[in-house]
Amino acid sequence: MKMRGRIWKFGDNIDTDAIIPARYLNIWDPQGLAAHCMEDADPEFMKKMRPGDILVGGENFGCGSSREHAPIAIKAAGIACVVAKSFARIFYRNSFDMGLPIFESPELWGLVENGAEIEVDADAGLIRIVGAAANPLKIPPFPPFMQELIADGGLMNHIAKGRTK
Amino acid sequence: MGMTITEKILSRHVDLDEVHPGMLINARVDIALGNDITAPIAIDAFRKAGGKKVFDREKVVLVADHFSPNKDIDSAEQCKLMRDFAHEQELTHYYDVGEAGVEHALLPEKGIVGPGDLVAGADSHTCTYGGLGAFATGVGSTDLAAAMMTGELWFKVPETMKFVYHGKRRPWVTGKDLILHTIGRIGVDGALYRAMEFTGETVRSLTMADRLTMANMAVEAGGKNGIFIPDEVTEAYCRERAERKYEFFTSDPDARYHSVIDIDVEKIELQVSFPHLPSNAKGISEVGSVRIDQSIIGSCTNGRIEDLRVAASILKGRHAAPGMRLIIIPATPGVYRQAMHEGLFDIFLDAGGVISLPTCGPCLGGYMGILAKGERSVATTNRNFVGRMGHPGSEVYLAGPAVAAATAVAGHLAGPEQL
Structure with a gap:
């Protein structure tokens, strides 16, 4: 899996209320949620972003509520993947469960500005900053079980394959 | 090697003598919980995966509490979807207008959750039940769908941070003040991926309400769960209301902790x-x-x-x-x-x-x-x-x-x- 896209940079502790405010939780259709993606972090975000763009977060991305509406909104908006210094745990498991690619990189945030282009090579475990001379950044590999979830296309498919027994 | 209360409850739910931090386990779930916000997505995932019947109609709990009584048409549709599913599945524990309350206050009050349980809830504040000495943690809707279908869920065994509270509380100071102070001290990701075990002489003087309040906010420090060692306060609370048999677990004296944080309660206003x-x-x-x-x-x-x-x-x-x-x-x-x-x-x-x-x-x-x-x-x-x-x-x-x-x-x- 390789993704190349323009990045949108956010700070530490981006909570799920910022990703998808609770006032929209009376919606569960993915496209309906996507219309409000990142609204309370950047009200103009959906006007500015293009499908294939990448979110870059600081520490504890996705903290707060367990709402799976958050990764659903990000994925349905067309965001290719999220790269953060660290993820809050429910957001982390939700992303694997429902198939939003996420990657941990403690270094990337400090090396890129908004609008930079990056290439994420999930198979090689590398992130390249397009046009930068620096060596590619290593993505710490995910545990084998998380890789199985990704390969199976999420938790429900994984269960359907009878692999949890 | 000794184990913490969190490790013991998890090991009991996978039938292993021992688990240790970092292990990935597939554990039995005693209660799988959802609400009117998270259940609709779970029900959709359950059906799309070919789900017909939930694993145990006594153990899947659905509560209409977030936007119920329906605040608008979209909320009404979500609540109806959950209501129809609850009736179709003949769930014992489905709570709608008149019987429903805020889920994490309702489940302990009704004795639906108890000490020693493993509770997975599609709501981040599911960690509340740690106040009773249960392992309880928030998960997403897909996790709830999986738990409803199989009665099991994957977990990574967390490391445990031990918080030791000592000293007398000042007038008016409650569990809320202790947990806000604690989160202020370690930060909103200070316990990321970890169990928070609340102990110490002050804790033993806390009511069940105070304990539930403190465990409730473990997630605000990034914690996977918050937990108290059950005692006579727990026993008095559960004796009259528990629906199922419950079991007290405790941490071994030689259990291993990620860290131990000492908190002088007398200084907390x-x-x-x-x-x-x-x-x-x-x-x-x-x-x-x-x-x-x-x-x-x-x-x-x-x-x-x-x-x-x-x-x-x-x-x-x-x-x-x-x-x-x-x-x-x-x-x-x-x-x-x-x-x-x-x-x-x-x-x-x-x-x-x-x-x-x-x-x-x-x-x-x-x-x-x-x-x-x-x-x-x-x-x-x-x-x-x-x-x-x-x-x-x-x-x-x-x-x-x-x-x-x-x-x-x-x-x-x-x-x-x-x-």
Whole structure:
């Protein structure tokens, strides 16, 4: 899996209320949620972003509520993947469960500005900053079980394959 | 090698003699919980995966509490979807208008969850049940779908941070102040992926309400679960209400901890967490003059009868400040009835307050007290993120019931001793 896209940079502790405010939780259709993606972090975000763009977060991305509406909104908006210094745990498991690619990189945030282009090579475990001379950044590999979830296309498919027994 | 209470409960649910931090396990779930926000997505995933019957109709619990009684047409559709599923599946524990309350106040009160349980809930504050000595953690909707289907869920065994509270509490200081202070000390990711074990001599003097309040906010420090070692307080609470057999677990003396944090309770004053993170905790003597428009007393954190009694003891014979909107939200029908019988409603009404039906309502910016741009609310809830209670330009100040009630009277952030 390789993704190349323009990045949108956010700070530490981006909570799920910022990703998808609770006032929209009376919606569960993915496209309906996507219309409000990142609204309370950047009200103009959906006007500015293009499908294939990448979110870059600081520490504890996705903290707060367990709402799976958050990764659903990000994925349905067309965001290719999220790269953060660290993820809050429910957001982390939700992303694997429902198939939003996420990657941990403690270094990337400090090396890129908004609008930079990056290439994420999930198979090689590398992130390249397009046009930068620096060596590619290593993505710490995910545990084998998380890789199985990704390969199976999420938790429900994984269960359907009878692999949890 | 000794184990912590969290490790012991997890090992019991995978039939292993021992588990250790970092292990990936597929554990049996005693209760799988969802609400009107998270269940619709879970039900959809359940059906798409070919689900026909839930693994055990006694163990799947659905509660309409967030936007129920329906706040609008979309909410009505979501609640209906969940209601239809609950009836189709003949769920024993389905709670709708009239019986429903804020889920994390309702389940302990009804004895649906108990010590030693493994509870997975599609709501981040599921960690509340750690107050009873259960392993309880928040998960997403897909996880709930998987748990409803198989009765099992994957977990990574967390490391445990041990918090040792000692010393006598100052007047009016409750579990809410202890947990806000703790989060202020370690930060909103200070316990990321870890179990938070609350121990020490002070903890043993805490009521079950205080313990549930503290475990409730473990997630605000990034914790996977918060947990208390069950004792005679737990026994007294569970004896009369537990629906199933329960079991007390305890941590071994040689259990391994990620870290041990010592907290001198005598130094902790009433706390207020300023916008926009629960970790921005300050002592009441340091808050300065902050004008407040609204006071919310309720939620899964502090909507129990003990919280309403504290608020009433301060509001009795007093009146809310001019322009103050004081909203009391008993968390469950049981709390509602008890408060009514104890005469607390008269006190609240005489103070200029209004009493809401049980709902999560304003805590997550749903309804029943949404803020306009520039407005400020003090609230006994658990989160003060940007836009949490309404307009992104509004502010939420988190506190316990004593500060929320005193602030309602003063019109600015205050403790009862400032009145």
